[in-house]
Amino acid sequence: xxxxxxxxxxxxxxxxxxxxxxxxxxxxxxxxxxxxxxxxxxxxxxxxxxxxxxxxxxxxxxxxxxxxxxxxxxxxxxxxxxxxxxxxxxxxxxxxxxxxxxxxxxxxxxxxxxxxxxxxxxxxxxxxxxxxxxxxxxxxxxxxxxxxxxxxxxxxxxxxxxxxxxxxxxxxxxxxxxxxxxxxxxxxxxxxxxxxxxxxxxxxxxxxxxxxxxxxxxxxxxxxxxxxxxxxxxxxxxxxxxxxxxxxxxxxxxxxxxxxxxxxxxxxxxxxxxxxxxxxxxx
Amino acid sequence: xxxxxxxxxxxxxxxxxxxxxxxxxxxxxxxxxxxxxxxxxxxxxxxxxxxxxxxxxxxxxxxxxxxxxxxxxxxxxxxxxxxx
Numbered sequence: 001x002x003x004x005x006x007x008x009x010x011x012x013x014x015x016x017x018x019x020x021x022x023x024x025x026x027x028x029x030x031x032x033x034x035x036x037x038x039x040x041x042x043x044x045x046x047x048x049x050x051x052x053x054x055x056x057x058x059x060x061x062x063x064x065x066x067x068x069x070x071x072x073x074x075x076x077x078x079x080x081x082x083x084x085x086x087x088x089x090x091x092x093x094x095x096x097x098x099x100x101x102x103x104x105x106x107x108x109x110x111x112x113x114x115x116x117x118x119x120x121x122x123x124x125x126x127x128x129x130x131x132x133x134x135x136x137x138x139x140x141x142x143x144x145x146x147x148x149x150x151x152x153x154x155x156x157x158x159x160x161x162x163x164x165x166x167x168x169x170x171x172x173x174x175x176x177x178x179x180x181x182x183x184x185x186x187x188x189x190x191x192x193x194x195x196x197x198x199x200x201x202x203x204x205x206x207x208x209x210x211x212x213x214x215x216x217x218x219x220x221x222x223x224x225x226x227x228x229x230x231x232x233x234x235x236x237x238x239x240x241x242x243x244x245x246x247x248x249x250x251x252x253x254x255x256x257x258x259x260x261x262x263x264x265x266x267x268x269x270x271x272x273x274x275x276x277x278x279x280x281x282x283x
Numbered sequence: 284x285x286x287x288x289x290x291x292x293x294x295x296x297x298x299x300x301x302x303x304x305x306x307x308x309x310x311x312x313x314x315x316x317x318x319x320x321x322x323x324x325x326x327x328x329x330x331x332x333x334x335x336x337x338x339x340x341x342x343x344x345x346x347x348x349x350x351x352x353x354x355x356x357x358x359x360x361x362x363x364x365x366x367x
Contacts, residue, residue, distance in 0.1 A: 179338060180341065181340070181341050182337055186333075189330055190333070190334055192301055193294065193297050193298045193301055193327070193330060193331060193334060194294075194334065196300070196301055197290065197293040197294045197296070197297030197298070197331075198290075198293070200297070201293040201296045201297045202293050204293075205293050205296065270289060273289045
């Protein structure tokens with residue numbers, strides 16, 4: 001019984017290498033990708049005193065993202081000109097987009113101070129997402145749950161202390177729990193919902209929204225690319241299916257490019273919404 | 284500030300989870316009555332809808348009155364400084 005389950009979950013020809021010898025007519029089932037495509041072995045480890053740091057593909061992509069972002073914006077603003085050209089132009093468009101499109105629009109008064117914070121988040125999340133369709137990388141680093149969780153926690157530990165400073169440590173929570181325009185008697189039922197939704201559920205949905213989108217997108221791309229490869233065989237249905245799967249992979253790659261930018265925008269926008277709610281209590 | 288729209292999902296999760304949880308605790312206390320969990324979830328759903336709609340209505344009113352955050356004079360001041 002147990003052997004059957006094991007063999008069902010790992011059909012013949014499937015291995016960590018992705019089952020390269022597995023095709024339609026070679027008598028093996030479709031090697032559908034599962035959660036294992038998000039697991040990576042350490043490439044190398046770094047020993048510092050008694051601490052051991054493992055570097056997997058994900059860690060390398062994170063570092064690469066940092067290097068790319070810092071490198072690009074240092075290059076763009078190395079000699080700022082009054083009339084921006086080239087890379088500086090791109091950098092300024094990005095900055096103005098975050099400042100006017102997110103910070104001023106969502107936070108309102110007092111949002112200017114948070115432009116660098118939101119700007120860094122937007123471009124870092126975007127490049128990590130973009131690694132999903134970058135040939136060679138082909139893994140959105142944000143599809144590893146720990147990374148969006150870390151980002152969401154940074155945002156969480158920014159807006160909660162900020163709200164406690166701006167509105168007062170107790171007032172911050174009472175402002176949150178007692179929204180205006182509700183009959184007094186209803187507060188008994190509604191205040192706990194508001195508290196849980198703001199303090200516990202917010203950081204969770206913030207992280208899950210980014211993670212789930214990138215995870216699902218990567219899984220879709222992997223499924224259709226493996227299908228295109230698997231269906232190559234000397235049969236009409238195999239060739240047709242392979243071509244169709246390849247076309248879907250190309251279309252999904254374009255779609256993912258859009259989703260990656262959109263999710264980076266939504267993540268940043270939500271960070272701005274949370275910071276805004278800490279700065280200004282609802283009246 | 285379209286805050287209320289972004290809090291819909293977290294309010295629904297919080298409402299359902301909280302009242303289903305209360306229902307579960309009561310069902311343990313009264314001796315295994317799992318229907319209370321479902322009743323709790325529905326009550327939570329209803330209350331979170333109530334919160335969502337009052338929140339959205341409040342923002343809509345603020346927008347119509349035009350006294351929202353966008354129009355406070357300090358913002359106009361910073362805008363002017365930026366342009367010069």
